[in-house]
Amino acid sequence: MSEIQETLLQSLEAFQSTQLVKNKYENILEHLDSGVILFDSEGVLTFINVQMARLLEISRKSLTGLTLLQILRHPQLSRYKKKKILRIYRETIFHRKRYHELSDETGRQWLLTVTYGDQMDGDFLFSVKDVSDFKQIEQTAYRNDKLAMLGKISASIAHEIRNPLTAIRGFIQLLRPHLTKLGKDEYARIILTEIDRANDIIYEFLNSSKPSAPQTTVIPVSSLLKEVVLLTESEALMNGCEVVLLDESTPLHISVDVKQIKQVILNIIKNAMDAIADQGHEHTGRIEIRTRKDQKNVNICISDNGKGMDHITLSHLFDPFFTTKESGTGLGLSVSYRIIKNHRGYISVDSKVGKGTEFVISLPIVEMS
Template sequence: MNDVLLTPDMLPFPYFMVDRELNILLQTDCVKHKFPIAHNFLELVDASSREKIIDDFTKLDSIHKLELHLHTRKKKAALFEIYIHCQSSNQIHLFCIDKESQMESFQTQVSGLECNFINVTHSLLEEKIMLEQSIEQLQQSVIEHENLATVGKLAASIAHEIRNPLTSVRGFVQLLRPHLLEIGKEHYADVAISELDRANDIIYEFLNTSKPSAPTLEQVSIVSVVEEVMLLCQSESLLNNCYFEYRRPDNDIWLCIDPKQIKQVLLNLIHNAMDAVKESVNRNHGVIMIDIRHLHSRVEIVIADNGSGINQENMQKIFAPFYTTKKKGTGVGLAVCQRIIEDHNGKIDVHSQLGRGTSFTITLPCLTSIN
């Protein structure tokens, strides 16, 4: 599915972003077809309405609306309904609806936006899942104290880049909701706002990565956990021309672990194995071998691939936070895995041969509590 981004140019009416002095910072393409060229919004306001807008902007607070006569390219002042949304101390959003001619056209356009709202909702859900996975990884990355400053900068950067556009989109949806209500489609706005709020909650959790959570332990079958992860990865493995070679133990094995965190480790290692296969000469017939071994008081889970392998220089750094050889990697995945396994009183080892493949071995204690 292609992501659908809600942008001002998708709105069926003129939109301006202005500062507190009403200087125009941004405007949609339809503005140039509707209004004469102007650098300040007051240049478009008819003399009969200027006093009203000046008075209103001196007491501007959050969201409200007013009616103004604006000059158009037809050299005639038309009556517009102006929706005003104050996002910050220096950014004000103005949505201009021509009461005389555009309401019918607007409702037609809203119908066309229904599909976009549905796609935006699905897109936000996918982004939410990705952000949740990033949160779980980044919560563990603070194990290296010298990287705490880097984590803080990364968190601030992502929060700034994601939260601000989400706030703008939420404002657009809120302003469109009354018109959706008129045609009985307000539930699309409600769903979009709900998903945006959930995304903001995820970002809030992301900003608290300096407080990694301890494992929530319960007795679970490690065989069931491994098989559930394999099922989740089955379709992706087929798309990447990989197949699983699974060696199941004769008897079930019960461990005292946090199943959510262990699943995170297994998913990360399997995805890494798929990436390694895609980069190797075996990319058309990749194999990911998963072996569960019961060795007295401990269990070993081996995840091996016939991918590109890792050279000795990189082998010394792969568990270091923020170290990665992938173009789009963050370098926190394996550091997170190591932290989780160590929190379970276990260990994770790696063996690799360049051009032949890589093998990760996770060792966990059987039915022991973690202090």
């Protein structure tokens, strides 16, 4: 073999092996669970993987070779996606940010990373990955942290208030005979009952905000709900709204701390009434309470036709001290969340601005034999 032939053969082999490696990596890129898209320095799309094409809901074939402008004019590209792409373009190319977080129509969260510059030979590589699960874990951890802090703060405040109250109570009792002599026994009685009431409030609060194990009894959901609705009747009347209990016929039992669960449902109904009141006087308010059974849980659904909530309110709903009300405490839902969690259940929310809100409390069913 001549030297030339040999060199040619060698470079052919080298070419074939780089081609093989290239194919292998392209194959991996194509089937990566992240979306990957590559533009050259002229802004022409040179590579797009399966996942990214799926996200855009356009076939890969019809995208390859197009410029960004042509992609934006693609007839199959939804308006929503077009807006997102423009936004990404502005953030990453214009403002030169390497990372951009975005959410899609279904509320899933994505992290987009851009790589360009010397390491890319003038190409622009965009990759997106689904970070919803991570975000959710992060949020839950943050929320639990805040709740733990709330527990500690409230416990110490309650403790600090309780001590002087006990001292006051003792001294009033010592003063009582003197007050009786002056014909003022009534004063002593009022002071004592008020101190006891304050103590009760502190006790209640500590009980529900502390991560204590609930004192459970087994009870039919329907009787619990009936009692709660009775408690809300007069207030509903005052607010000009009705509370309707639509009960399931089969009796469902749950094992709960009745006082705590009543408090949770009352909190939610109270919020519903506030949301209805904000809709103005002409609005006829209606709060519906329904139970639904699924495999393992009883779902108590409480819906209202109040003012509903925007995105920001929804995302802070269960945060301690988060409130949009002038005289709100922002504790109702954070305490409720903690109580339901202690019962190994969960609360979910669905809301539309101007339409209304539905809270669903899910609690494990107790099978009665």
